[in-house]
Amino acid sequence: MAAPELLSDEGYRADGRRPAEIRKVRARMGVFEQADGSAYIEQGNTKALAVVYGPHEMRGSRGKALPERALVNCQFSMATFSTGERRRRPHGDRQAGELVLLLRDTFEAAILTHLFPRSQIDIYVQILQADGGTFCAGVNAATLALMDAGIPMRDYVCASTAGLAEDAALADLSVPEEAAGGPVLALALLPAGGQLAQLQLSARLHQERLPRVLEAAGAACRALHAVLDRVVRQRLREVAALLGD
Template sequence: MARTEAFFDTGLRADGRDPSQLRKISCKVGAFKQADGSAYIEQGKTKILATVYGPQEIRGGKSKVLHDRALINCQFSMAVFCTSERRNRPRGDRKTMELNSMLQQTYEAAIRVELFPRSQIDIFVEVLQADGGVASAAINAATLALIDAGVPMKDYVCACSAAMVDDFPFLDLSHLEEIVVGSMVTFACLPRSKQIVLSEMSGRLHLDYLDKVMDAALKGCEDVFHIMDSIVRSQVAHMAAAMG
């Protein structure tokens, strides 16, 4: 029961949430003017910045050109100061490479790439502060940045992490919780069609638990969707009002 105690001190988690609660999400869409689209998201203490450039002409070699769809180019970096232990380099290590390909595959499935043949869409994600759920927060930030850039997508891509602790599914883990549980899943989905575009698991989990934890994570994704949707709608309403 030790693990539960770490989670439940007084019936609540260390940061005062109950198991199915997300951390506070605050974001700013269009944080930077120079990029075609940008978004900054704070999910608890995880702070992430995403910018989108494109669709634009392919940079570098012509050999990268895809004749039937757009090329999605992602760069995932974690600032050297983003974790409590200073990192040696911002990108190029295994963790960031892994997150990079995760991001790329997720958005290849979600962006309507067939509309932009022979062009390139750049998604740059920068983690400024990491406190658990980096992958899911990065995907949420990139989604908002893509929406800001006006890149056509099938739906919002919403991501959420979850873990099983003594028969209970817990949503949106902080760094401390990630260390304690050992095993964790991250799902990203297109909430309206209930399609899963990213599924990632670390550690090991009993098969009996997979359904439970997946349902919980997808519920979390839906919650994230409602938050992001309301932010985007209020932003657009604000812009429309400014235009008169």
């Protein structure tokens, strides 16, 4: 991301943020009564929806059941209207398949799957609008949906991107920043213990520059954790009020 226009002389990005500042986040839980858990999140103009079912008995072949833990089944899709480009196969392209694997690996590191042997947990994520950090927004929505379903996890899973504008590390990249041509780092973090659930780089990055980008992504994840925690606490208050009635 060497393009100087990504950062003004005054240190502001094109959307008015400082380099370490995340986009505005709006989120809510329990958006679908039919699901065991659900959540919707907006990070800037990126909008993601997540639905969770389970734990439940294995569907299809019981031979796929794991005797010591739950099977985490994931789907990740982009709505046909989520970008300016028309998408013919929102469920079937190669990139979506790769994101499914990343999503599964991320949450297998966080969910206490050993508590539910021979069962299945389904996580469905759809991106309704894409404006940077789509996978990370999907992870954050899935975290809220899993908590809405009451599925035990080691910690929140908070995800954010980061990159570079010259020598400045930028957190929570927008589409123009992602498209500027430099490496994009995507981090999924369990913030309480600092455990990395997922780390991806879109291109090579010199090892001397990696710590700055990694720290920017980590700080963004911790900022997101504070936001997601407020959403969860608000949801708990709403549920308690309903039970009180």
